[in-house]
Each structure stands twice: as structure tokens, then as C-alpha cells.
Amino acid sequence: MSYGATGKSALVVTSGVFHHCLVLRLEGELDVDAVPLLREHLRRAWELPATPFMIIDLSEVAFCDSVGMSELVSVLQRCEQRGTRLLLGGVQGVVSRVLSITGLRNAFDVYDDFDDAVRYAMTA
Template structure:
């Protein structure tokens, strides 16, 4: 087995709360090695009462493989089940290309700038 399979995750995840949104910021590589990092960071979010919005700030994601995309789909499904709107902010570069190539661009609410996604949550009742 390749040593690449045991490589440490190059993903940093931070979170915060806005008025009616949970904000999760990802920085680095969203790949097979990072899925568990993101999943672990989201565990307490799923234990909170559902918020109207969950924003994933992807502006600093430099790479995303099929496992990373699969995890984003799982987050979207979990949000739908909770009645939470998932917004992807900072979608440009790598993430814009991956969403386009996979045909998932229209499956998500996508914003080129994180601030545009955040503004939507503030304007919501």
C-alpha cells in the first residue's frame, strides 16, 4: 500500500456562529485524508439545535478529490434533513472547477464570495 494513503491531512477547519448561521471555514486540501477531519469538526454542529443556515467557506480550499466532494454531498443531505440551508461561499478557482466538472454546481447554493453568502443569512427573516 502506498505511503500516500497514510499521509496526514492538510486541512484546517475552524468554525463560528453568526446570528442564524453556523460558519465553517476550510483551508487546505479537501481529500481522502481530510474527510475525517471535517466530519469530526461537524459532529458538534449536528448536535446543536438546527440553525437556518450552514455556510461552508471554501475560499481557501486548494484541492478537492472525489472523497471531498462526497463529503460535501453528505453535508448537503444532512442539512436538508434538518431543514438547514447549506451555502457554499468563496467558491472560485479549484472549487468552482470541481463543482462544474462534476455537474454539481447547481446542486448547491454557491457564492463566489463568502460575504455574499453571509449577507443572505443576515437578510433572511
């Protein structure tokens, strides 16, 4: 867990394997203070055998700065090296705007709804 200046959790990361997908759910703020927590979850994920898909659920992310976006790019690159397809689900609000502003929206497989990303992975 990452804590901001107020003492409240800034980011909560949960993860698990669902069929042939590694799923990470992020809730809160994906920023410079939270990236170490995400990296720790990812470190453990990279130790697992590669899955065909990794889905990151961003539906509960309220804020994303350039460091958070950079970490998502790093995840994409690592997934490509492993032969894993990265899907971003629940991309709305601030995350959608940041992806559009940075021109990264087309770099990722983006789904407005997390369930749509899961459905795609289940049928691919």
C-alpha cells in the same frame, strides 16, 4: 488537524455560530485524508440545535477530490433533513471547477465570495 505525508497540515477547519448561521471555514486540501477531520467538526455541529443556515467557506481550499466533494453532498443532505439551508461561499478556483465538472454546481447554493453568502443569510 489532518497531516499529509510532508507532515504539514492538509486541512484546517474552524467553526462557530454567527447570528443564525453555523459557519465552517476550511483551509487547505479537502481530500480523502482530510474528510475525517471535517466529519469530526460536523459531528459536533450536528449536536447543536439546527440553525436556518450553514455556510461553508471554501475560499482557502486549494484542492478537492471526489471524496471531499462526496462529503459536501452528504452535508447538503444532512442540512436538508434538518431544515438548514447550506450555502457554499468563496467558491473559486479548483472547487468551482470540480463543482462544474461533476455537474453539482446547481445542487448547491454557490457564492463566489464568502461575504456574499453571509449577506444573503442575513437578509433571508
